[in-house]
Amino acid sequence: MIKSMTGFGRGEAKDIERQFVVEIKSVNHRYNDIVIRMPKRLIYLEDQLKNLIKEYIKRGRVEVYITLENIGDTDTRISVNEPLAKQYIDCLKRIKDEFSVLDDISVSLVSKFPDVIKVSPKEEDEDAVWNCLKEAVSNALQKLMKMRASEGVKLAEDINNRCTYIADIVNKIENRSPSVVLEYKQRLYDRIRELLDDDVEIDENRLSMEVALFADKCSITEEIVRLKSHVDQLKKTLKESHPIGRKLDFLIQEMNREINTVGSKSSDLEITNYVVDIKSELEKIREQVQNIE
Template sequence: MIKSMTGFGRSEYTDGKRNIIVEIKSVNHRYCDVTIKMPRRYSFVEERLKAIVKNIARRGKIDVSIMVENITENDTTVKLNALMAKQYYDNLNELKNDFKVAGEITLQFLATLPDVMKTVPHLEDEEELLKSLSIPVEEAAKRLNEMRVIEGKKLSEDIEKRGDSIREMVKGIEVRSPEVTVAYTEKLRDRIKELVGNNVTIPEDRILLEAAIFADKCSVTEEVVRLDSHIQQLKSILSKSNQPDGKKLDFLVQEMNREANTIGSKANDIQITNVVLDIKSEIEKIREQVQNIE
């Protein structure tokens, strides 16, 4: 099954303590690059969440956003740093005495000083938290995968259609190729007559030998056969794929382009050259589509 590397998935989940929203976006990339953005206090489960995503999406630049809203009031504790408060108090009193400043050092003022009162999050149960985060991450990854499958089907249909178009053009080249040699033979006879006139008899076998040399030099049979084979292989991968085959398809398209270039350089015929240009245009469109395949 061919899959696109572009997609989006979203999921929401609540475990009674926290509401969790997960969004996953993916775009083209040579490898599987997963980035997770979530509150730092939960970073200890990041690698395990990445593994869930990579198990479903094996290639692409994948950005995972995890938003957590605590819905209970007992997830943090306010702690007093009495030693810090005493140091502030002693130092402020020393300043009062040194500079003869009037005024009281109040409890309200001390409580506002940095690090005297701190809110400290409760220690999380790692396995419980992993379970709560894994559920929406896996659900969002599945929805991402569903979109990638739908997009992949569209890509596959477009590529197959273009592949069929190329095969039809290749058949036209197969028909035209022998005609090029025949036309060259006639041009050769006419050229010789122009040069020496009708008084000199030119051996037919000599003309046929020159035509045979030309035909061998301009033969594109091997390239046509290989190009057709590449197209069939392309369609086979699209219909039978059960793993990420984007890189394999990309290599195959490069080979198709190379065969088309060789046909164009050897054909020595304007009609075939024009067909080759059309083939190369279709191959380039296939290449662009293949860049999106996982």
């Protein structure tokens, strides 16, 4: 089953201390480009996140938005630097005794001295953080992949229908091709009759040689065979389960090359119109393929 590169998913997860909300969107891109926006305190998890996403997504630009809310204890810890506070108090006592200062030493006074009260981030259980975040990301990825798969089904159906239409036109070109040579022979014969007197005998061998040269010059048998082969390969590729975007792009390029050759070899108006129809369909398929993983 093919997958589109366009999708969106949202996932949530929480434990006793934190809650994660993750939103992931993906769009078409030539390579696998992952951009993650999350709180700075989670930067150490970036590589793990990218590896997780790559398990689901092989191609496309992926943008991940992560928000974190603390629902347990505060994420900071306040502590007292007791040795330092003791030194401040001892200094204040010496000043009081030495200079007979009457003012009392208060807690509010000591707490204002630098580094007596220290505010530091709470140490987190990294495994717990990762497990909670992984759950939220996995939920978002599953929803995103479901959306990508759903759109992929529609893309495959559209491309398959266009391939069937192209195959029908190729058959019409193949059926028309022999008539082009016969019509050329008849036109050549009639033209010679117009230019020569009726009593002049036409050299049939010479006429046959000219027709043979024309037939060889405008032969599109090889191109028709390759076009049919490419159409079959394209249809089979649509049923493959692994990423097929690059392969489809290559097949479309080859089909374009073959049909261009057919157009350059043929001087028949009907075949030329068929060529235009196929090129139009190939362009529509190419646009669809740009969004397939």
